[in-house]
Amino acid sequence: MSAVRFVDVFSTTPFRGNALAVVHDADGLTDDDMLAVARWTNLSETTFLCAPTQEGADYRVRIWTIGGELPFAGHPTLGSAHAWLEAGGVPAREGVVVQECAAGLVEVRRREHLAFAAPPLTRSGPVDADEVARVVAALRLQPGDVLEAAWVDNGPGWLGLLLRSPEVVLAADPDRSACAGMKLGLAAAYPEGSRADGVGLEVRAFYSDGRDYGEDPVTGSLNAGLAQWLVPAGHLPPVYTAAQGTVIGREGRVHVTVEDGTTWVAGATRTLVTGTLTA
Incomplete structure (x- = not known):
């Protein structure tokens, strides 16, 4: 069984941001499983937190829509970092979470709001x-x-x-x-x-x-x-x-x-629903 959090991202008013479902401890799920869960939540994105595979990453996130997997997305990055920290995650570097996704490593810093460093444009x-x-x-x-x-x-x-x-x-x-x-x-x-x-x-x-x-x-x-x-x-x-x-x-x-050539994108994050994935 895996814990699930539904996180509201980019708004300080509950239910007025963008909703994200985050599934913890998802290493045991297959691609078909992840797609099925994403289709069931029926949100723009559902993310799955896994053990990192790249050096320097605190965790790995896989980002799914009902149509397939994305290499990167913004509100899933902030919402996933929020959920990982709330569940007790401790980053290797104080004040900075390093998220691994299909687009590479993305830094998320912890200030008034979580903020991610925008990856290069493809x-x-x-x-x-x-x-x-x-x-x-x-x-x-x-x-x-x-x-x-x-x-x-x-x-x-x-x-x-x-x-x-x-x-x-x-x-x-x-x-x-x-x-x-x-x-x-x-x-x-x-x-x-x-x-x-x-x-x-x-x-x-x-x-x-x-x-x-x-x-x-x-x-x-x-x-x-x-x-x-x-x-x-x-x-x-x-x-x-x-x-x-x-x-x-x-x-x-x-x-x-925009600081020293890096674009930081920040927003409020709040968990509104918690539960357990039993299937």
Whole structure:
């Protein structure tokens, strides 16, 4: 039997972040077992904590959607680190958890909130004009709504769009059939100081999870990729907070800090349900 935690990630308000199921002591589970559990939880991701196989790692995480395994994902990284620590995990280096995943070793530091060091982008740079036109049409946007587009892929396959205003981001109404197969991130900056809560960026993420084309509540991997694109390009400061999930009733807050060339992505984590996997 393995302990299971359901963790709310990227929100200080319960049930307003992104849910993650974390299965502890999962070394005895097969790939088919993990896929079956992920399909049963029916969440965007379910993770499985295993013994590390790489030197320097505190634990190994395997990240599953209902369609298969991912090499890296953001809210599963923070939620898994939270669950591992809460279950009594002690990192080899004080204040830093080293997580092994299919994308390599990822550092998670322990400060006000857990924060992961964004892995290098596996695909970056501008997007072909024909591809941008196809995406704009699929999102039901106007060509003038898009200021820039870039690949911001660190594993899941994200294509990022910088839009002309947060209002355009919030009003986007994608044609789900036309967007099939695309993983799209929309972002727009708020004027500095315009929000009392300090939010500087509005973000939305659309993807297919094997069931339907839908919206992800709060997305660590996308926010990491957006920061690695937009901060060096001068569109965002090195420290800011992004809001995500607004349209679908969530209150996601992603805190980004770029220090010495490393992008740190932080957010609140809280266990809301604990249990035991008996099958």
